[in-house]
Amino acid sequence: MDSGNLPSELLNAAIVTLPKLGKPPTSCQNFRPISLINVDLKIYTKILANRLALTITSLIGMDQVGFIPGRQGPDNTRRLLNLIQVLTSSSKPGLILSLDAEKAFDRVHWGFMSEVMAKFSIPPEFVKGVFSVYASPSATVRFAGFHSRAFPITNGTRQGCPLSPLLYALVLEPLAQMIRQSDDVRGIEVGPQTHKLNLFADDVLLTLTSPKTSLEALTNILHEYGTFSYHKINFSKTQALPVNIPDDVLTTLKQEFSFDWRTKFLTYLGIKLALSPQVLFDINYGKLLIEIKTLLRSWQPRRLSWFGRIAALKMTILPKILYVFRALPIFIPRAFFSTLQGVVNAFLWNYRRPRIKFPVLSRRIEGGGLGVPDFAKYSRAVHVAAMIVCLGYASRPQWAVMEAITLTPHDLMVLLWVPPPNRPRGVFTSLFATTTLSLRIWDSMFLKISGTGPVSRAAPLRMFQYILPHFNAQCWATKGVFNLCQLTDKCGVLEFASVQSKFHLQDSYFLSYCQLQSYLRTQGFTAFYSIHKPPLTLIESLGVSQLLPKGLISIGLNAIMKDRELPLWRYHSAWEKDLKRSIEPELWAAVFRRDVGVSRNATLLETSRKVLYRWYWTPDKTSKFVSSSSSVCWRCSSQTGTYMHIWWQCPLCPPHYC
Incomplete structure (x- = not known):
């Protein structure tokens, strides 16, 4: 590796051809080549990649x-939704252009890649290590169990x-x-x-204005770049979506540029x-619902256990839906969630009557449930996660920076903590639809996010500029006081003498301190903490720590x-009745926590949960709605077959439990 020459066997790859879906296997173009490289080479390149x-x-x-x-793909799609809103709300002509690169990864010129890495000042030793992988690579085609002769790459x-x-x-960055x-x-x-570019590897999407001028300049740039890098655009597969372009101008553009308009x-x-929010919902979420219905119906003949169905939902259906939630954070009607949840729950129960209430199953395992996805809550969680990103982090994605700009001179990071009645009026009229929706969901969940009422201990002191007249948060910041939690302890708000000693404050801060203390008392803040100060929630901790x-x-x-409080369900009271004792919620919670990871055997776990939920029909229960059924235990034939007796x-x- 120091010499830059790796063994030829290490650099050889096996190409396996897979037929493309829906195309006849009669032409080479209808097969997709998959290259399999040496595992040792993967380990080496993974070290370099890290x-x-x-x-x-x-x-x-x-x-x-x-x-x-x-960085993630949904960062770009949310940004695109905002840019589409800017275009459609104005009369300015625009164009959304999705470039199709022909065999993008396979056309990279190694000499060009070397020059780019040198331009980025990547150390020569590292470049040498990278190009040892490209010294003399070769490949063979594997078909029907046979390998072709090796050919150079x-x-x-x-x-x-x-x-x-x-x-x-790196190669695409120039x-x-x-x-x-x-x-x-x-x-x-x-x-x-x-905003011009939205890139995900070789997927390039441009948001342009002045379409004719921009397209002419873009074509020249693509030609110049392709001359040196071998990069080639397939213009016939490049999709173009015009916005507010007059018909005569659009006709001229279609004649000049052979895009897929x-x-x-x-x-x-x-x-x-x-361009339309309603069309956006119909062609994405409507199609998603149809795909899920079809997929779940195709699984119906398969003999899946109850836990197997839950696992299939978590591993296959949930990622599909969650990606669309993240990529398209738009308003979703309640009817969609009802229909989606109904389709999924029908599959969960094999299209029979449910045996256990969905609110029980959707709880976390630590809370007595099985973590069955509640898609409405996942949708809200996506918006809460988006607002967490807006809490002032240095490397925020571009959509977060863009949405914060619309609030200038206000700071979205601060306004998130301000109670809605105290926010400045009219400032939210210019917000993007994505921001408005996320902020509304954040507000509806705020009591759970903060855990201490309308005023969070993680709130920045700058928040009080919107609540208290003439409050100066900047003077507190010069002393290192940025968040409300710095002024509290287990007894509530610190006395001024303690604050003054802790942060070396002058007496002139006393009036500002009294303003804070008085307002917090009106919110029940001090009284709430006089007995117990709960720790910061995880989201509050993220807001403070940045x-x-x-x-x-x-x-x-x-x-x-x-x-x-842990809700009590019917099976809780049934167990308490059978055991002839009251079980505190804390004890139930401890039982559920101990049940996590107790076994890797899915059959045992499923049986234990069914017993917990009192799934099984005992002779005593069956006899109450089947007149011909006996209530006597079918095992000993001497006593009533209640749940406690049977189990x-x-x-x-006893012999079964020894």
């Missing part, structure tokens, strides 16, 4: 979200290589820079920013982007599903 990932965020523009750490990134997506992002820096390629202006929508990252962890949707979902008290049971 090292490159540490710095690639500083090399690649924020509009490239494909395979870049901390002379261009393109290695398929299946962990390093390839990052290398392609094109992105040329488009960003071109004054003739005109994008959509939102505040001081101009669309009238209603175009597809980007699996999402159909339309950290952005993974799993934001799970964090939002846990907050939404959080209960102040525990029957004299013939």
Whole structure:
């Protein structure tokens, strides 16, 4: 590896051909080649990829979200929804253009890639390590169990290589820079920013104004870039969606540019982007519902256990729906959730009558449920996660920066904590529809997010500028006091003497302190903490620490599903009656927590949950609605077959539990 020459066997790949769906296997074009590289080579390139990932965020523009750490495809689709709203709400002509790159990864010129890496000042030793993978690669085609003769590979990134997506992002960045820096390629202006590009690896979507001028300049840039990089655009498959373009101008553009001109929508990252919110909902969520119905019906003949059906929903259906929720954060009618949940629940019970209430099953396992997806709550969790991103983090995605700009001179990070009645009037009329919806859901969930009423301990002191007259948060910030939690302890709000000593305040801060203390008393804040100060919730902690962890949707979902008290269901009271004792909610919670991970055997876990939910029909229960059925235990034939008798008290049971 130091010499840059790896064994030829290590660089050889096996190409397996898979037939394309719905196409006859009579032509080579109807097969999809999948390249399988050496596992040792994958380990080596994964090490290189991990090292490159540490710095690639500083090399690649924020509009490239494909395979870049901390960035995701839904970041671009939410931004696109906002840009579409800007275009449709104005009379300015615009164009949404989705470029189709022909064999994008396979056409990368190695010499061009080397020059790009040098331009980015990547250390020569690292470049040498990367190009050891491209020293003399070869491939064989595997078909019907036989391998063809090896043939050399002379261009393109290695398929299946962990390093390839990052290398392609580097190679494409010069094109992105040329488009960003071109004054003739005109994008959509939102505040001081101009938005032109939305990139996910080789999926390039442009949002343009002044279509004729922009397209001419863009064509020249693509030609110049392709000359050096081998990059080629398939113009006949490039989709174009015009917005507010006069008919005569549109006719001229269609004659000059041979794009796939669309009238209603175009597809980007699996999402159909339309100009109308209603059309956007129908062609995405309506289609999704039909796909799920068809898929679940196709699974009906399969003999799946109850737990198997739940696992299928979690692993297959939930990711499909969750991606659309994240990529299209638009208003969803309640009827959609009712229909979707009904379809899923019908599959869960094998199209028979439900045996257990859905609110029980949808609870977390630690709460006595089975974590069956509640899609309405997942949808709200997506919006809560979006608002968490807006809490002032340094590396916010472009959609968050864009949505914050619309509130200038106000700060969305601060307004999230301000009680709705105290927010400035009229400031939200200019918000994007996505921001308005997310903010409304954030407000509806705020009591669960904060856990302490309308005023959160994580609230920045700047919030009180909207509540208290002449309150100066800046003077507190100069002393290192930024959040309300810094002024509280287990007894409530700290006395001024303690605050003064802790932060070295002058006496002039006393009036401002009294304003805070007086307002918090009116909110019951001090009285609430006089007995017990609850810790910050996880979302509050994120707001204070300015950290952005993974799993934001799970964090939002846990907050939404959080209960102040564990609800008691019918099976709780039934067990208490049989055991002749009262079981406190804390004990139930402890039982559920201990049940997590107790076994890896799905059959045992399913049986234990069915026993807990009192799923099984005992002779005593059956005799009450089947007149011909006996209530006597079928095992010992001497006592009434109650639930406790069948599972525990029957004299013939002990041998089974030994």
